Amino acid sequence: MPELPEVETTRRGIAPHVQGRRVRAVHVRQGQLRWPVPDALARDLPGQSIESVARRAKYLLLTTLRGTVIIHLGMSGSLRIVPADAPPGPHDHLDIVFDDGRALRLRDPRRFGAVLWTRDAPAAHPRLSALGPEPLDHHAFTGAYLHGRARGRRQSVKSFLMDARTVVGVGNIYANEALFAAGIRPTTPAGRISLARYGRLTAAVRQVLREAIAAGGTTLRDFVASDGQPGYFRQRLQVYDRAGEPCLTCGTVLRSARIGQRSSFFCARCQR
């Protein structure tokens, strides 16, 4: 169930096997994902070469000269490179088969993911057009940006940070971790946080995401990279899923709370 680091890990894993390859066929075994897989995918993609494998927010973009495949992994999706004749498992919904006899295979038990196809510029696609800045873009994602956007908002800073219109890619794990790293209580109204603290928050978000990417992401249950390997950031989590355990900074017992229907974890001493 990927956030930005897991999607980026997936992107880096599949890119060398996919880039420059020509698509031979598209096999859709279960087309009822978040949205129906469009018929145009299997019609237009075969014969095309993959020019690049990019990421915008948590979307993967496989670009060709004729259009772009847009893939979202939802909560439970993963992509693997497999021999095209490998028998699919029960949740292996879609294969993109390449000219080297291998395939990019999407597995997604919960089917919250999506595979879309657009012939226009992907940035203009309705799913991508209203997204906020990339968190690793330090020109766009600044303390001043967050502070200005939060003005007058009573929403909790955690929900504000997880809203893709504010900034993309920060899901539940990394929102919890970044707020801990910045020393900010997740329940604080977004509009009541100073410019200086937002500066610290943007730095914390970038730091946490960079470290998680370097560790290959976080595996809680079923996330695997395209080579089947889990991510190793779990052992570095400071607060996520650690309610009742001691804070690794000060020893205070960590607390949990429900914020916007999402589990939240914090240290009442380190985060104020």
Add this chain to the structure above:
DNA sequence: CAAGACTCCTGTCAGC
């Protein structure tokens, strides 16, 4: 308008 609840789906786990 902003903010919160609800929804999609399957798997897993705690508690009885």
Add this chain to the structure above:
DNA sequence: TGCTGACAGGAGTCTT
């Protein structure tokens, strides 16, 4: 052992 309910890394859509 088996059943039930809560919950899970997302995010679009609906309601208040």
